[in-house]
Amino acid sequence: MDESKYQSWQRQLADIGGTNPLLQFEPSSLGQLDLFRAHPSGLAQLSTAKTANLSSLVREEIALSRALAVAKKIKRKADRIEDNFGVPASFVAAGLVRYLDRGLPILLWQTHILRHGTDFELRLSNLPQINPAVAEIVRKYRPDFRESDLLAICAGQSDLLPVGVMSLLAEYLQPANSDLEKLLVLGNFVPDLVRLQLQPIDLAAGVAGYLFEQKQLSIQPSVTPITLVQNADQSQVAVIEKANSGKSFAVQTLPGCGYLQTVVNLLANLALDGKRALVVAPRKQTLDELAERLSQAGLAGLAVRESDSWSDAVAAISRNEKAVPGDLISARARYQTSNKEVADYFTAIGEPDPELAITLMQCITELAELAASTHPPTNSARIRLELLPQIKNVIEPLLAQAHEAGLFSYQPTSNPWFGARFSSQVEIDKALSAVKQLAGENWRMLSYQISRYLTDLDLAKSDSVEQWSEQLRLLLGIRYTLDRFLPTIFDHPLADLIAATAPRGVASELSGAQRRRYKKLAKEFIRPGSSVPNLHQALVAAKEQREGWEKFNTTSAPPSVPLGLADVQSKFESIVEVLNLLQGHLDPNPDLPLLVRLPLEELGMKLELLAINTELLNRLEERRPITEKLQSLGLGQFIREVSESSPSLDQVKREFELSWWQSALEAIVSRSPELLEYSADRLAMIELGFEQAGNHLIEQGVISTQHALAERWRSGIAKHPANADKLRAQLRQRSLNLKEGYSSGGELWKALSPAVAISPYRISQLAKGEQFDVLLILDAASTGAAEILPALSLAEQAIAFGDPVISAPENFDTVARVSSEKEPAERDSAYQLVADQFEVVSINRNWRTSGQVLGKYLNQTFYNNQLVLEPTPAMLFGEHNFEHFEVTENARAIASADGSTESLASEVEQVVALVLSHARWTPDESLLVVSASKLHAERVEERVAQEVAKQPELAEFFDAHGRERFECLSMSELTHRLADRVIFTVGFGRTAEGRISGTLGDFNSASAGRWMVNQVVSARKRMTAVSCYNFEDFAGMSLPENQRWLKDLVAPSFLQETPDGKPDPLLQDLAKRLEKLGIKVVLNFASRIGLAASYGSKAVVVDADWSLVGDSLDEQLRLRPGLLRAMGWEYQRVHAFEIFAKPQDVANRIAQTLGINLQGKPEKLFDELATEDRPERWGDGDDSNDDRLRDDKPPHWG
Known part of the structure; x- marks a missing residue:
């Protein structure tokens, strides 16, 4: 900076305070009281005791009235200067020096002006101070001058202007062309301002x-x-x-x-x-x-x-x-340990997986968004862990190609060829030819013949081809045994014969003689002329055949094989050949039963479907490459489940997203099993710690x-x-x-x-x-x-x-x-x-526990949305902290002269009524009245004082609240004040013609915008506007500059509903569960609260892991929850796994927080009648006996 800037600041400093009476004193009846004209006894009391009432100084009634008005002005100005500038400004000036055509007061007695009813008390300091400008003049002629020498003369004196002071000062200023005069004036003087202007500044320091x-x-x-x-x-x-x-x-x-x-x-x-x-x-x-x-x-x-x-x-x-x-x-160590525990949890759910480069929270969020979509995907297919990383990048064109080829057009349950595998059209033709030959009448004839043959042997009814196979295999074995042994072989116990014919290495309890005897007996069962190469194996087979016959035969007849077995066996083999051929091409899903195990009736239907529903095979060769590609990527189960609904391409993609994100979630948890240790109770303890x-x-x-x-x-x-x-x-x-x-x-x-x-x-x-x-x-x-x-x-x-x-x-x-x-x-x-x-x-984070009055308006209009505000429970209930009262009676000026619209009596009375109501009903809350008219503010203050004099029980309120005491100020006078409630009264009514006043006081100033926001931020809890205007006065026209700020308070546009942000998909399911419990829910309330819920007069904030607000863990888990509780919210934390795994438990806990008794909640026996179905709507009386039954209950019921 250069010297010109310094000189500019010096000029600005010199301009502060306007014309300084300490540098150029001029008598003024507006803001000064001449105490030389005071009553001698009152002045003597003031000089000796340093205190006196104004009524003892001025005793003539008219003069006293004027003196009281002047004292009030002096006090008001002194209070404002002291409050806003930190310097005393009420003094009694004693003595005057005439120097270079200027009059400079000499001594300054600091004076406290205290109101006592309608009177004022003046209290002077024990010692005066010297006008710094006078001291500076004296030093020009007496460099060794010390102010203490002059002030020492005043000590113990009974005169406010000691003769010794005047004499000594006259001696000091003898070389100067100056005169000394007597002066004793009460007024506004600011000696500290003179000292500041005279103080040297070291610009190099x-x-x-x-x-x-x-x-x-x-x-x-x-x-x-x-x-x-x-x-x-x-x-x-x-x-x-x-x-x-x-x-x-x-x-x-x-x-x-x-x-x-x-x-x-x-x-x-x-x-x-x-x-x-x-x-x-x-x-x-x-x-x-x-x-x-x-x-x-x-x-x-x-x-x-x-x-x-x-x-x-x-x-x-x-x-x-x-x-x-x-x-x-x-x-600090304890805090760092606790901080690490919390950070470890959020790192675990928020740190990207090393292989998949995604976080657990991303998985949960994506899955929640999919679940909340219009047509949520439902498949449960999983993708192998090793395939997850690369499949995401290549899958989209493959799914599009598969959908185009019709891969998802056929449902597994409705098309028997779903999942069929063929390597060529020849195989398809061969399979189709075989199934068409077998299906239908041919199948019914063959199955009847085989079943009839087996039934005629009194064998149990077969339910499947596999059971046919068991029975036919048994009959073939029996036939082989009867061809080599006598039929009596099935009547004789064979255990000893089997043991006797076993190889010698096999342990046996039989003696050698017994073995020889039983072996001889076994040979006696062989048919003459037949030979049995392995007698032991043949006997074992005969024993098993007898047991099988006993299992399947429904009578006590011995095992036998009638003629026709070879023909039946041939028919059976022709069926099995076709079934094996088909089974080799059909869906290899292990959950599907084999054809040979299907019930015979179901198998017949299956064969007919295979023969008829061949549409799927038409483009099978075209689909085969893409099918094999998807199956190689581990999507076989995915294809099967997704095809159930014949989805669109978009739905197929959503189904894949579900499968991929669910598989990714399981993969992350499998690699980090410690995640499963974070139970809701443990996390609650960690966060409490x-x-x-x-x-x-x-x-x-x-x-x-x-x-x-x-x-x-x-x-x-x-x-x-x-x-x-x-x-x-x-x-x-x-x-x-x-x-x-x-x-x-x-x-x-x-x-x-x-x-x-x-x-x-x-x-x-x-x-x-x-x-x-x-x-x-x-x-x-x-x-x-x-x-x-x-x-x-x-x-x-x-x-x-x-x-x-x-x-x-x-x-x-x-x-x-x-x-x-x-x-x-x-x-x-x-x-x-x-x-x-x-x-x-x-x-920029607002910490007011009552919220910020007109916070939305302030943020958007003045702070470019920099202000971070938390919503209050009242906002959730639709309540506002702003109200407007329109004065409708006597709201017009009775004349058209200038100033006739200012401070109409009707508006004054409306404001006074509000002030008195506040003092009576909410005395614990501080109050401030602000007006665009200084005259109006003064009139309101006077009327309030008059009413308080009539209602002394309200006086305590107006003396309370310390720094937030009740005041009536103009907008321009208001600086850095706070009050629980601010009443803004415009102070200007309508013209005689009913229009808005052309002059609007402080609204005419270029600083109106700054004063406007100043009064708004002064309101801690609520703001009330009082005016003779309404929104219609500002509608449909271009407004003058001075009316634009007024419009914001009289016709506010900021009382609209609090805008909510995009709902959190993870909380949407929880919201639905809460609504089913009768709780009102708002998602992303005011874009600050993920889920806000209310029931009755209670409101709760639900903060989830992913919706925590704040720039640090301390803000998220300690400071902000504390603020929300102080604002009146109930506060509930929910964690990722908890809401994902047990959403109903979370909903129940929140409901109990709001005071809902889930265990004892009575269930309605009948649905509530609609309005049009109630008796009173039809002119009928209430025919309920409930009241009579309650009154007539027996005494012992209690």
Whole structure:
């Protein structure tokens, strides 16, 4: 940057406050009270006691009325300046120096103006301060001038303008052409602004040196790991990491994203790293909130505020004295172990398989999508593991070719030739010829003849060709035996004969004599003239034949074989020959029965079908190559199952996808059997342990930080005992400022105050020469670069936190003017300065437990959808946090003069009614009223005060809520406020003709958009708009610029249903099961919740493994679930295998969470009658006896 930029900032700094009465005093009846005209007794009381009521100073009724109005203006302006700029602005100015045609007040007594009913009390400080401009003039003539010499004269004096002061000042300024005059005026003065303008800046030091002198910043990266003392999402952690690296940068802080929480963590880590931080913010509320957050985190006094240095220093000492050692190392180890357990699970389901390059979650997701499709695939075919990797890349054209060839056109159950295998047309012709010769009448004749022959022998009825084969084989054996043995062979026990004729090597219990006798007996059964080569085998066969005959023969007749066996055998063999031929070509599916085992009747039908249904064989040769190709890829079972439905090509592809993904899932699980160990109970314990470890780590982070700071404090006391005594003495006086702390404490003070918090306008209150390592600029977008420049020279690193969407550098007029129209501030902001010169990061996750009022509108209109918002249960129930009241009665101006439409009485009364209703029925919630008209805001405030005077029971509400106390402000006055409820009242009615007012107050400003979003983000829970307009006033026409923002609140387009994202297929089945239990379900609710369900007044979030939201495991499993619970959701985690394997158990668990009693749920005996079937619809009375039966129940029933 060049000198011109510095000069530009100096001009901007000089313009702050407008005409400064400390540099050029001019009497004004609008914003000043002349106390020289006050009643002597009241003035004497004010001078001596430093306190007096305004009514004792001004006793004439009309003058008092004017004085009260002026005091109210002074107080209102002083409060605004102090709140928004962090500097006192209400003083009694005593004495005046006339110097170079300028009048400069001399002494300034800081004054607190306190309201007591309709009166005001003035409380003055014990000692005044000298106008810095006067002190600067004196030093020109007396370089050795010390302000303390002049102030010492005021001590103990009973006059607000001691004569000694005037005398000494006259002596000092004798060389100057100046005059001294008496003055005693109550008004708005800002001496800190003069000090800032006069303060010299070292443009070669710190970050300022980098900006103006291109000096390299001495960046000192942190070597210590981050220690969190508050919960932090990943974007907040990134801010701390970048800060620890020593870099300067800007942080865009979106609404509700916890930037003060980030600052707390950042300050703790800077302190642990031994770095001192200077925290600068113009707004007193910001610094007070930071101190409160630090105290809530257990680090009270970590940042010592300039406005309350003594309290913060005492709090820091108390914290140091109470600190105990922590065990952060063990907490980190526990957290890392728990984190690894959780990460291992998500790695297991999310890490790609080394061979298939897919994850288990992909498998489950794909299978769920297939199941949720319009025509879900159903086959159960599997693909071999070794074929899975390559088959996916080649299968699509093969399936298309197979479908074109008609491979899937024939169902296995309806076509007997399905799966037939032929190598040539000759084989097909041969098989067809054979089956056609056998089928039909020929089969019926042959089967009848064979069955009749066997039945005539009293053999059991055969059910299949295989049983024919057994019986015919038996008859052939019997015939062979009877040809060689006498028929009596079947009547004699053969066991001993078989043993006697066995080879000698076979063990036997028979003696040699017995063997010889039985062998001789066996030979006696041989027919004369016959020879039996192997008598033993023949006897064994005869024994088996007799047993077979006994098995099949239904009578006691001996085995016999009538004539005709050879002919029957020949017919049987002709059948078997055909069946064997066909069996060799038919589907080899082992689950299908062989032809010879089919029941004879079914076999006959099968043969007829084979002979008739030959369409499949027409293009069999054409299909054979593709069939063989698919079978070689392991898809034989796939072809068989898919063909059952004669599918389209798309359906075939879906069926293949099902088969492939199911096979892949089983392959991944088989290679990683540890996946099966992750039961729902075990995962719940792992995640609970992770959550507890995270909370424990935060707790130990606080304890360890406390102990580290305490050790540094104790070490400082031991090293600097003299400084310790000085600091102790100073604290015992119950008064301490930053300069006194630094001068008395030295290095010990640095150990006590790792951070100092101050307004940029009060930088002069820092001790001369005090340096810092890091400058933190809070509310940087509303802080001007001009006023931050002195702070930039004090540190080597600058971090600016701000939101340029809702903030811009502000200005104020010190002097009250007739026209209070606020001009937009056109100044460079500290945020933009740092953002332009360094990097920009953002924290964008909203953590408000009540949700963000008008979050959708804010996100889309102002933040380009950067804001991450979680939906509330109220959104699921269709409730809105915005409402609009239209004032319809007396909504028109009664005249056409300018200003006649402003602040109509009817609108004032409507707002007052809402305010009083809020105070009566919801006093625990803070309230803020905002208007586009400053006059309207003042009128509403006056009317509310009048009503509260009539209803004193409501007064407590208007004094409650601390920093969120009730106020009525104009849009331009509203800065960085929060309230549970905001009532926005336009403040302008219709013209006499019924049109929208031509002037709309703050909406006419170029800053209207920024003020608009500022009031919206101020509402924590709900917002109410009150106006005399409705949506019809903004329809069908081009709107002027000043009406466009108004339209957003009067005719909102953001109250539409919350848009839902694409439903998660894995949760669709679960949703259907929940709906069957009577639960309302929304999938991908607001694109943030995978499944939201409600029953009655309860709502539950169902978070599955694959739909977790967050940038880290800590966000996904600890922070976000905690936020959702705080918002009022019930929270349920479901895991991949659980919902895939036991979806109904998951549905039942969710139902029980919503309060549904599944065990005791009564079943309806009858269906509920339709409306048109009920008796009352037909004019009949209720003829139910239920009530009478309940009343007449016997006493012993209880």
